[in-house]
Amino acid sequence: MGGFGPALPLLQADQGTSAAVAGLHGTALGIAAIIAGYINAPLVHRFGRYKSLWIGSVIFNLGALAFVIFPSPWQTIPAILITGIGVSTIINNAFVYLTEHYGENASSAVMQANGVNSFLFLTGNFIIGTLASTTISWRLGLLLCIPFAIALYYFLGRAHVTTQVVEDHARQRGPLPVRYWLSWIALFFSIAGEFAIQFWSAALVRERTGLSAAASTTLVLAFPLGMALGRWFGATIAPRIGIDLRLRLVMILQLVSFIGFWFSRSAILSFLALLLVGLGTSVQFALSTLRMLKIGREKPDLAMGLSSLSAGLAIAGSPLLLGILADQMGIVRGYLMVPILFAAALTIITFVPLHESER
Numbered sequence: 397m398g399g400f401g402p403a404l405p406l407l408q409a410d411q412g413t414s415a416a417v418a419g420l421h422g423t424a425l426g427i428a429a430i431i432a433g434y435i436n437a438p439l440v441h442r443f444g445r446y447k448s449l450w451i452g453s454v455i456f457n458l459g460a461l462a463f464v465i466f467p468s469p470w471q472t473i474p475a476i477l478i479t480g481i482g483v484s485t486i487i488n489n490a491f492v493y494l495t496e497h498y499g500e501n502a503s504s505a506v507m508q509a510n511g512v513n514s515f516l517f518l519t520g521n522f523i524i525g526t527l528a529s530t531t532i533s534w535r536l537g538l539l540l541c542i543p544f545a546i547a548l549y550y551f552l553g554r555a556h557v558t559t560q561v562v563e564d565h566a567r568q569r570g571p572l573p574v575r576y577w578l579s580w581i582a583l584f585f586s587i588a589g590e591f592a593i594q595f596w597s598a599a600l601v602r603e604r605t606g607l608s609a610a611a612s613t614t615l616v617l618a619f620p621l622g623m624a625l626g627r628w629f630g631a632t633i634a635p636r637i638g639i640d641l642r643l644r645l646v647m648i649l650q651l652v653s654f655i656g657f658w659f660s661r662s663a664i665l666s667f668l669a670l671l672l673v674g675l676g677t678s679v680q681f682a683l684s685t686l687r688m689l690k691i692g693r694e695k696p697d698l699a700m701g702l703s704s705l706s707a708g709l710a711i712a713g714s715p716l717l718l719g720i721l722a723d724q725m726g727i728v729r730g731y732l733m734v735p736i737l738f739a740a741a742l743t744i745i746t747f748v749p750l751h752e753s754e755r
Contacts, residue, residue: 419719424473426712428480433704437697445489456482464535511628518620525614576691578748580706583684585741587710589734595715599727605663618667622674643683647742650676
């Protein structure tokens with residue numbers, strides 16, 4: 397799915413819609429994350445985290461197939477909704493599964509897992525951008541997820557042994573601390589900024605540099621490339637730096653480099669600035685979610701499910717809002733919402749730190 401966000405301008409051109417209608421695909425992904433967050437705790441209680449991963453994979457691939465087959469926006473939007481439910485189900489359960497499995501090394505494990513994710517994200521982006529320059533439909537690139545999932549299950553999934561006993565995990569309910577909800581809001585701002593970049597950065601590059609839609613989609617490979625590098629090497633370069641300090645540092649990098657990206661009128665400078673934005677964005681989800689799991693540590697599945705609600709609302713609202721702003725005032729001025737979102741998230745993280753016992 398790595399190429400879907402950057403290819404949104406291509407989808408808009410294929411379907412002949414406004415930016416706001418194209419942005420509804422992002423809204424569908426957000427609603428999907430909300431649904432996945434709502435069903436996460438009961439799903440885990442019924443099937444366990446590991447089986448829930450494969451349930452998410454089946455849902456994801458069915459949605460991707462529907463997206464490729466059906467042409468109109470009123471068909472592709474529900475298809476992306478189904479795809480997103482699968483994606484979020486996988487993310488929610490993989491995150492908690494890795495966190496519990498690796499214990500004290502959870503931070504490094506989660507970021508390296510996200511690094512692998514980002515390299516595949518980058519591959520998807522490259523495939524979509526390449527196909528867009530040919531006579532082959534760029535949507536066909538999404539079909540690669542189906543044989544990949546089958547091979548993954550055949551060679552690894554069916555032989556995997558999990559020690560989780562489903563019956564021992566009562567469904568988690570009840571309130572979470574106020575500090576959790578403040579961190580929840582910070583995650584909302586962070587994800588909103590990230591998906592605004594992921595969905596519309598190609599449009600900004602095209603407007604600023606005059607590149608074609610296909611070339612702009614390829615250039616924004618810089619963003620997932622920066623995320624992949626940051627996630628993989630960030631786990632080994634700074635594992636002993638506290639979660640809060642690391643999060644503040646990457647958010648500052650993200651904010652400053654985005655401002656450079658917004659001002660740039662050069663393709664090369666835009667690539668480099670977006671690469672740095674990706675580096676800054678790379679670990680914000682992992683670190684933000686780890687913070688929330690530490691604050692709500694007695695109810696990890698509930699805390700993770702609610703974090704998906706935060707991400708879902710951000711994904712649902714951010715691309716759509718930016719699409720509306722682009723229709724009203726142009727993509728360049730509309731994109732000024734992104735640094736405001738990043739600054740708000742940084743402010744909350746700074747003034748709502750982890751307690752000593754949670755670090």
